[in-house]
Amino acid sequence: MLKSSPYDVRVSRNTIIKEESGPFIGIIWYEYTFATSQTLAESKKYKNFLHQSSKNMTLKNCPIVYRVIVRPPTKKIKHWTGEIYLDTNQKLSATGRSNYVQALSDKSLCELTIS
DSSP states (O other), X not given: OOTTXXXXXXXXXXXXXXXXXXXXXXXXXXXXXXXXXXXXXXXXXXXXHTTOXXXXXXXXXXXXXXXXXXXXXXXXXOSOEEEEEEEESSOXXXXXXXXXXXXXHHHHOEEEXXX
16 A cells, blocks of 8 residues: 555554554554654654754654554444554554644645555
């Protein structure tokens, strides 16, 4: 799915994991994060916003990554669904996201076509 997308040059930041808890209790989804040159550039802007140095930042340690969420079919939705957006590489939670990161996520959100 990501191989045929504009995200083909990437550094994996975590393995694909199955989630069944967290802010979406009762929903199963798969999650994957990765970094690209775009996430590195956004990470530098984010660090600048926080008044922190981005001097030694690389694709392997940049705080902003692409997060991919994929959900299997359910009783109501009979097909796989997914989305990709910019986020921090921290575990998903219902709270704790800064307004900066939330705005970045909202602006970058894209639905994935899964066939």
